[in-house]
Amino acid sequence: MALELLGKPVIAALKEDLIGRTEALKAAGVVPTLAIVRVGEREDDLSYERTALKRAEGLGIEVRRFVLAEDAGQDALMDVIAQVDDDAGIHGCLMFRPLPRAYDEESACEALDPAKDIDGIGRAALARVFTGRGEGFAPCTAAACLEMLDAYGIDVAGKRVAVVGRSLVIGRPVAMMLLERNATVTVCHSRTQNLEETIREADVVVLATGRAKAYGAPCFREGQVVLDVGINVDAEGALCGDADYEAAAAAVGETGAITPVPRGIGGVTTSVLMKHVVESAEKTVF
């Protein structure tokens, strides 16, 4: 069977690094602080929030929650973002998305101070990912894919990478970050013809469509590296990725590797979020 690319060792290594940096910040009088902005009570958001709170606690990072009722309205949300922007004690902000349908998500993303945009939701951060110019943090899930590759010593230079999905949260940014690492990147999506064939030709596959178990044996071949970014719930109510894990792991075989869901990319994303908070705090001090 394929090598399992687990989040655990990556998270442990990040933790070791971040604990020291958090202590140094506290010695300098700064407690690295994350703001979480949540609108409504979506189960996905609550689950991510619980993980983030626990992870932050383990690292000595403070979390301040700003919770709005689902029908609080755009003005209330914009007020909260202004409060986050104005508070020098907050170093980074995680706003759960998608926002409920009635909200103007783009305006909310653009209102956040780019210096606190640790999840790369605004144009300034995304411009940095696209152009390599300026300042800004990459979206955490995209950055988590690269942390995973780095931790397992997987070099993408010159290799074919298929990114399936083209969202601004993960598909497009991770494509640009892999291109920056000299991969030959193909961005696939719902309109792609011969999708299975295109995925199968790649050396490295990033699945980021949020379609439970949608990618099975015909998409994979011996020796591929599969990063499964999807976090979905299957028919039995269990967490699962975009890949049909058993089929994919069998297809990529002993020379291949695949991230499971859960225990794969998801947990690394939370650690990257904390890393970005610490980096942002460091910029205010050192």
Add this chain to the structure above:
Amino acid sequence: MALELLGKPVIAALKEDLIGRTEALKAAGVVPTLAIVRVGEREDDLSYERTALKRAEGLGIEVRRFVLAEDAGQDALMDVIAQVDDDAGIHGCLMFRPLPRAYDEESACEALDPAKDIDGIGRAALARVFTGRGEGFAPCTAAACLEMLDAYGIDVAGKRVAVVGRSLVIGRPVAMMLLERNATVTVCHSRTQNLEETIREADVVVLATGRAKAYGAPCFREGQVVLDVGINVDAEGALCGDADYEAAAAAVGETGAITPVPRGIGGVTTSVLMKHVVESAEKTVF
């Protein structure tokens, strides 16, 4: 032989549209005006400048040239850009690049008012291309590729497109614009393994590396559409593209199509530049 995708009819159609719009602007008291900023006397720049002056004249667009000596220095250049930014009578600015080595090109690009950045050189414009959010003009050469496809009724949705080259002037922006049109886009570059095979698999190929006649028969197959963005000088001193034209045209055959160099994309780029000047002027009036 392959269908020749010529710039001429595309330029003529753009001209017909723009003349009417220029007249409407003048009737409203505004003369659409392009600033050209040139540092030094590079032959490429002078050639583009001559074409732009002629094209502008034919459309009733005014051009103001700001010419600096090659050794004028960054401060002098920044002063010129500030002058362009401050002048309400200027609607768009073309700054020739690359700047001589001693200059900080990124700072110069970012100093230009995004509203006048009609060639998409600053981060705001590039962020628009990447995210689809906000305002801004795409780099003219990238936009010219789409004008050419549109003029010849070539739909890229669902098709495989190989973009060879990953510059911010053309490769990355055109890749994002084709993705927006639902193409399955692969970005290739100097580090791509099996480059010829990757190009040959695509339905549409955009060559944008600036390597004279570098792509020959092994890169192409029957039925492909080839957009050759390169403008190079061959060993005999004649203009040529990135493709070995004769070999490529023969390989793509009667069901294929290819842009020649010259007489292809280059001239359309100049017309797109004028279109952006007019659009920018219209925003100040209507």
